[in-house]
Amino acid sequence: xPHCQNCGFKWSWSDMIKVALKGNMPCPxxxxxxxxxxxxxxxxxxxxxxxxxxxxxxxxxxxxxxxxLAITAFAFIxxxxxxxxxxxxxxxxxxxxx
Numbered sequence: 001x002p003h004c005q006n007c008g009f010k011w012s013w014s015d016m017i018k019v020a021l022k023g024n025m026p027c028p029x030x031x032x033x034x035x036x037x038x039x040x041x042x043x044x045x046x047x048x049x050x051x052x053x054x055x056x057x058x059x060x061x062x063x064x065x066x067x068x069l070a071i072t073a074f075a076f077i078x079x080x081x082x083x084x085x086x087x088x089x090x091x092x093x094x095x096x097x098x
Contacts, residue, residue, distance in 0.1 A: 001086065005093045006032045016086030024095065034091040052077050 003010050009029035011019075019025040024035045052074050 002089050002091045004030060004032070004034055005091055006030050006034075011091070013086050016089055017082075019091075020085065020089060032093065034093065035095045037090045037092045 001011055001013065002016060004027040006027060007030040009027055011028070011034075015025070015028060019034065020036055024033050026032060027034050055073065056070055
């Protein structure tokens with residue numbers, strides 16, 4: 001899990017979900033604002049979208065793959081990325097533009 005750039009406090013999984021949704025959040029220990037590094041947003045989107053696109057294109061080309069199954073697979077990948085995402089985030093003291 002990520003650590004605060006000011007005091008080194010290790011953030012919890014639930015706090016990282018909150019900071020990912022809000023964009024920034026004060027550290028629970030030192031109260032300094034922390035931001036998710038901007039490059040991680042692209043990386044997170046890449047982790048979510050690319051496996052779905054590759055899996056869907058493979059399954060539609062070789063097998064009879066239906067839309068309900070595709071939606072179920074996408075929901076599974078979204079859930080997995082939400083659960084695993086906070087482990088890949090990095091925090092920063094400053095908000096940086098992409």
